[in-house]
Structures are given as structure tokens and as C-alpha cells.
Amino acid sequence: MRALRTLRTTLVATGVAAALGASATGAFAATTAQQAPAAHASPQSKAERAALKTVRLADKVSVAKVYKTGKHRYEADVWGRGTKFGTLITEGRPSYGQNNGLHVTLHPNGQVTSWVEQAKPKPQPRPAVKPVLVASATLADGVSQAKVYRITADHYVADISAHGVWLDTLVANGRAAHGQNNGLHLVLQPDGQLSSWVG
Template sequence: MRALRTLRTTLVAAGATAVLAASASGAFAAAAPEAAPVAHASAPCKDKRVPVKTVRLADKVSVAKVYKTGKHRFVAEIWAKGTKYGTLVAKDHAARGQNNGLHVTLHPNGRVTSWIERAQPELRPAAERILVSTTTLADDTSTAKVYRLSAHHYEADVYANGTKYGTLVAKDHAARGQNNGLHVLLQPDGRVTSWVDDAPGTSAAEPTVHVQVDRQARQGK
């Protein structure tokens, strides 16, 4: 008889654990619920659910339907496009869950907060700069070092008396710059054009076109 009573007690305890485990797995990735006394496991108390509000969540698609089920006890059902995909239960303490980057918190006063976990931006390695030419510009003192980064993407570092004072970036479109009357134009194919402003009363100087020779192509000949 004692063995039979012991067996019944074991089954009741095992049944309570199964109920709690099912509640945890069915929740919206929520923390484990509070342990209930074994004596009430076979006859759980059915709290009356009083609808409180429906809150639209941070993803602009999901909603939380909030119900009050007792003093300091609220339940939030998480719905998206007519489908329920989780439940949070807050009793004296906040309950939290997340699904596909959507984080939801149900507070013990029934308030719902949510936020979206943003994906980290993908960091792309910087394009390699390959020096293709060094050219003397129209003022005969400045130089332009032209680099190829990709097709239709060139950069030109402009130096005067050995000091770098600017970089032109031509990607799909030409880039222009000027310094102390020296004008430089970098085309997206790497060609450089330069000219200088003439003194007042003189005719404008003809632009000087500098044809670039790709060093890699020259070495391959």
C-alpha cells in the first residue's frame, strides 16, 4: 500500500513538471515560469482573462494582445498576420522574449515595450590602390600620382613642391580641383587634364592633356 501511494505521488510530481515544461516551450522564447506547488498541479486555478489593450510592436507587423489575469499578473499574446506565435506571462516580474530579432518585454503592470535588433552593417575591405602613373602638371611644379581602384574608379593625389594638398576621386564621373590658379581634371578612365590661369590681359592657356600609361600593361608587353 505504501509503495502504491509513493507511485501516485511520483506521477503527480512528474505531471506537474510536464505541464511547466510545455508552458515554457510554448512561450515566446520566454524565461522559465515560476515553479508552482505540486499540490495545485492536478487542479490548476483558472484565472479570468480580462482584455486590457492591443499594442503594435516595433516591427510594425506584430501586435501584443494584453490580458489581466490577476493582481500584478498579465499575459501578452504575440500575433503576426493573424497567427499567434508566442505568449509572455508577467507576475511580479517582467517577462521577455524575442523572435527573429524582435524583442518584447511585458512588465508586471501590463505595459509592453519592444525593439528590433538591427543587423550589423557588413564591412567591406577598402579597394586596393594601384599606382598607374606620376605626371607633371601644367604649372611645371606640381605632380599628380594616379591610382586605379577599379574599372571607372581612379584617384589622383596632387602634390606641390613635394607636399600633398589634395586628392581627386573620379568614379563613373570626372573630378575637378584647383589650387593657386592650377586646375586639374581627372577622368574616370584615369586621364588627367591640367591648365593654369593666365595673368590679366593675356589669353587663356590651352589645357594640357596628360595621357596615362598603365604600368601593369606596360610590364606585360
């Protein structure tokens, strides 16, 4: 008789776990075999359900409708925006569930507590920095031109061109940038100073 009862308990617990597993759509996920959806409750327990209270949950949207279904036995239907997410059942020990970061506990005395996971703050986008033209110069070969732009402190960019054709861009961000073209040598310092020579 005892072995049969153990097997029946195992089958019920397995069915409950399968019925309440978390889904991709964020259905109410139970974390103990004590919870069962109302569909799995026996007809006798349905008939004995006595409504006790409705508790607003921590997300300020969902509610738990608590029922007494027997001596030391309670059930709580969890609802949000007109949709039932699931049912927690307790008989002598707490029952837990969660849905999209909302955690709900039904205690053995019929009390309901809940809390919401804190979302990680989204990283604030850095404001775009507009380059400011700080210098234009003819370079040591007498033909090439440089336009130096300030991005931030210790961050400068120099566009090098000749006869209207872009040749190179030097970026000095905290350290010097070097370049050369047909014997023309360039150094852009992180303070925006540009030097050139032919060699």
C-alpha cells in the first residue's frame, strides 16, 4: 500500500513539474512539486475552495487570489492583466513560482509574499562628439595639406591630402601617430601639434 502511494505521489509530482516548467513565453514557473495548476486539482478540492483574499503582488500589476482548500491547505491563483499564469498549492510548506522576474511565495498559513528582480540598468549611450577643426597647414613637401581636428583632450585627428585627393588620416589618441607618403614624414602629437619633414 505504501509503495503504491509513493508511486502515485511521484507521478503527480512529475505531471506537475512538466505542466509548470518555464516556457519561452514567460509562463508562471513553479519551483517545487507542491504547485499544481487548477486543471490538475481534484474535483473534491475544487468543491472545497473557499475564497480568502486577493493580494496585489510586487510588480503592481499581478494579483494572487488565495483560497483555503482544506485544513492547513491553501491555493493561490496568480493573475496578471487578465491572464492566469498558474496556481501555487501549499500544504505544510512554502510553495514558490516566478514569471518574468516576479517571484511569488505562498506560505503554509495562506500568506502571500512577492518580489521583483531588479533589472540591470541599460548602459547610457555616450553623446556623439563633433570634431572641431583647429588647424589647416601646408606640409613640408609644399604640396600636401593637413587639417587637424580636436575630438577630446589628448585626442586629435589629422586628414592629409594632396591636389584634393585624400592620402591618409592620423589619429593621436593619448599617444603620437606617425605617417609617411613618398618621402614626406608626419607626426601628430596627442596635444594636436603636427610636424612634417621630407627625408
